[in-house]
Amino acid sequence: MCDPAQDRVLVIAAHPDDEVLGCGGAIARLAREGHEVHIAILGEGVTSRYQGREKADQTEVRELRARAHEVAALLGARDLIMCDLPDNRFDTIPLLDVVKTVEGFVDGIRPRAIYTHHGGDLNIDHAVVHRAVLTATRPIPGCSVKDIYTFEVPSSTEWSFGQFATPFQPLVFVDIRETLGVKLQAMQLYGSECRAFPHPRSSDVVxxxxQRWGSVVGLQAVEAFGLVRSVRQAGGGK
Ligand SMILES: [Zn+2]
Incomplete structure (x- = not known):
């Protein structure tokens, strides 16, 4: 019997651009291979640049949202859900509220696989999202989520220097040779989020x-992922 969630993938990111930096190549590849990719971005990604959230320029928030939609279309995602959590202040919200938000997405989409943040990132929002995802996807009977992968976000994963959790140790390597170009293009769409080399969020470094992860597994270009869990169920699952 066909599992309705079999080909459904959900990417859960904290900020617009994390989905590209973390797994843009994999998203584009999965979409090209016929998988249904949904993207959820929990934060607005702007207001921490201002002294107070109320002082933030709402035009900037709207523009970043528009870019995120263009990026999702470019990558071939089925849809993009955008929430409004305060940038770099996810730790000011009760974790349960973030969990409930993620649970809503998981219940509605019923993905088979989730891609989300590594739990030891320097950025507090990334760490909160990681924890919320693991809580929202506890593997109780009937849970659609069989596989959970974590991605790295340059300028956050490596800049914690392994001080907050287990360092990022990828075990899953996805060949993105044919979609690296789209990933770089998507980064360009997020112009304001890109930086010049040697910043980690520059095209050169991405x-x-x-290439570096590719070299680890004998391929040209790779996105590397941590593995939280992978459940191979008999019958309905793979
Ligand atoms: Zn981020």
Missing amino acids: KAMA
């Missing part, structure tokens, strides 16, 4: 990371 490409170098793909």
